[in-house]
Amino acid sequence: MSPNAAWKRILDISPRVQEAITHRLPVVALETAVITHGLPYPANWELAIRMVDAVHLAGAVPAVIGVYQGRIRVGMTGDEIEDLARRSRARLLPPEARLSGWEEPPAKVSVRDLAALVVREGARAYGGTTVAATAWIAHLVGIRFFATGGIGGVHLHPSYDISADLPTLARTPVLVVSAGAKAVLDLDATVEYLETWGIPVLGYQTVHFPAFFSRESDWKVPHPLWPTGPLTAEEKAARIAYLHWHVLKQPSGVLLAVPPPKSDSSSIQPLPWAEVKRTVQQAQTEAEEQGIRGAEVTPFLLDRLAQLTKARTVEINIELLLNNARIAAQVARHYWAYRREEE
Numbered sequence: 001m002s003p004n005a006a007w008k009r010i011l012d013i014s015p016r017v018q019e020a021i022t023h024r025l026p027v028v029a030l031e032t033a034v035i036t037h038g039l040p041y042p043a044n045w046e047l048a049i050r051m052v053d054a055v056h057l058a059g060a061v062p063a064v065i066g067v068y069q070g071r072i073r074v075g076m077t078g079d080e081i082e083d084l085a086r087r088s089r090a091r092l093l094p095p096e097a098r099l100s101g102w103e104e105p106p107a108k109v110s111v112r113d114l115a116a117l118v119v120r121e122g123a124r125a126y127g128g129t130t131v132a133a134t135a136w137i138a139h140l141v142g143i144r145f146f147a148t149g150g151i152g153g154v155h156l157h158p159s160y161d162i163s164a165d166l167p168t169l170a171r172t173p174v175l176v177v178s179a180g181a182k183a184v185l186d187l188d189a190t191v192e193y194l195e196t197w198g199i200p201v202l203g204y205q206t207v208h209f210p211a212f213f214s215r216e217s218d219w220k221v222p223h224p225l226w227p228t229g230p231l232t233a234e235e236k237a238a239r240i241a242y243l244h245w246h247v248l249k250q251p252s253g254v255l256l257a258v259p260p261p262k263s264d265s266s267s268i269q270p271l272p273w274a275e276v277k278r279t280v281q282q283a284q285t286e287a288e289e290q291g292i293r294g295a296e297v298t299p300f301l302l303d304r305l306a307q308l309t310k311a312r313t314v315e316i317n318i319e320l321l322l323n324n325a326r327i328a329a330q331v332a333r334h335y336w337a338y339r340r341e342e343e
Contacts, residue, residue, distance in 0.1 A: 010118050013094040013141055013253040014075025020047050020061040021142045024340070026332030028055045028145040028172075028325065029074075029138035032066030034083065036088045036106040036128030037299060039314065045085035047318055049078065051147070051325045058329030065134045067109055067127035069321035070118055074141050081170055087126055106236040108295065109133050110164045112190065126248035127169035129177065132168035135253065139172045144241070144335065146174050149321050151255070153190030155297060156284055162217070166190070169253040170197035174240045175335075177256045177328040179320045183276050184283065184301040187211060191219050194255065200244060204258040205233050213305075213316050215259035234327065242342065245312055260320040268315045 020027045030051055035044045038134075048064065055062035061315035064076040073080065084106055091105035104268055107117055114137075117125050129137065131151050137153050138146055152163025163185075169176065181190045191209055194201050201209070203221030211217040223240075225233040244250045260270040283304035292300050305313045 007140065008035060010070075011072045011074065011137075011141075012068055013266045014063075014073075014077070016062045017061060017141075017143075019073035019179060023110075026060035026329060026336050027143045027145065027327045028064050028332055029134055030055070030062055030064045030325065031129050031131060031146075031148055032064060032076070032081075032106075033108055033128035033130045034149060034321065035066070035085050036126075036316075037108050040092060041085050041089050045082050046089060047321065048081050048085065050252055050322055051093070052078075052081075052328075054325040055147070055321050055329045058333075059232040060145075060329035060332045062325075063138070065129050065137050067114070067117060067125050067129065068124040070121065070125040071139060072114065072118070074137060074143075078105060083125075084126060084128070102233045111136050112164065121130065122342045126224070130165065131178075134162040135165075135168055135172050135174045135176060139174050144174055144333075145177070145328050145332040147325040149178060149317055149324070150180055151176065151178050151237045152186070152298070153169045153185040155179040156184075156186045157188065157288060159186065160293070161297070162193070166193050167253065168195070168196075168201075169199050171252050173245045175237070175254040175256060175328075175331065177204075177258055177331065178301050179212050179322045179324065180257045181212065182282050182298060182302070183212040183214065184298060184305070187217055187219060195222070198250065198251065199255055200240065201255045201257060202240060203236055204237070204256055206257070206259050208259070210257050210259045211273060211276055213260065213271045214271045214319050214321075215262065215270045218273075221257055232329040232334075235334045235338070238338055241331075241335055242338055246339075246342075255260045256327070256331065258324055259326055260316050261323045264296045268319055270316055271309065273314065275309075279305055282308065 052062040054327040107127040110130045153163035155161035207224045208216040211220040
């Protein structure tokens with residue numbers, strides 16, 4: 001799908017990304033909420049560049065998506081990414097403590113916010129796109145693959161707090177590579193939502209639904225993918241996506257759940273599920289006692305998890321983001337190769 005004339009008034013696609021889309025080359029979308037609302041500067045900028053490089057090295061074209069100077073950008077430049085990352089510094093300070101001349105920090109942009117932010121702020125609009133917004137924009141311009149950390153889902157308290165990521169995936173034909181859902185969520189309800197809305201959940205060489213910082217959880221994936229015969233797990237994921245969209249004509253996305261990587265040579269290892277559950281419970285109790293609600297809940301919980309685990313969750317998050325970017329690029333390559341064979 002190509003942006004219509006109205007969309008082109010506020011949307012820019014970089015020449016390299018547009019060329020890749022036109023020639024049916026593998027492209028991987030990357031979100032910017034992790035830049036604006038994840039790590040502090042300059043770690044956020046460094047991570048973004050490393051993810052871009054990971055996609056490149058795996059044989060695909062990276063497309064960083066965000067709101068910059070009042071326009072939706074697909075394929076942000078290195079300078080734009082660094083500027084967006086630097087602007088996020090203001091988010092860590094209350095307004096009265098910001099230096100003279102500092103602009104407002106970039107907004108966290110979901111699907112509901114795109115039009116409103118651009119119109120309301122004009123050229124001053126800067127924002128990091130969430131999973132929902134990034135997936136939707138990717139779909140609009142013809143990108144089929146998207147790498148992120150963990151999707152949003154159903155919150156523990158209140159249970160009616162449901163991330164826009166889930167309904168967006170239900171109606172957006174994009175394959176999302178993530179380490180399951182964020183561990184601070186009600187994973188039972190989140191997995192059930194995915195099933196109810198017909199979103200295929202594939203397990204990358206695992207039978208467990210990953211819990212972001214943990215390779216295991218109390219839930220299983222319905223479709224574990226293992227390399228068998230001539231086909232790798234990435235090739236199987238690519239073929240499933242093709243059949244789901246082009247043969248069965250299903251409108252939903254596909255979730256490829258990838259456990260956070262482990263390595264014998266690295267001190268950064270995924271956390272045991274039992275430890276994750278205890279830590280999340282403590283952080284959730286603190287959030288309720290402090291009256292934190294709505295969009296502020298997930299950032300608070302993730303910050304507390306980082307503090308309670310002595311930054312181990314941050315280190316794991318960085319590793320899984322890089323791993324997911326690489327795997328998304330590999331799946332994208334196999335998808336377009338398979339599609340050319342079939343068509």
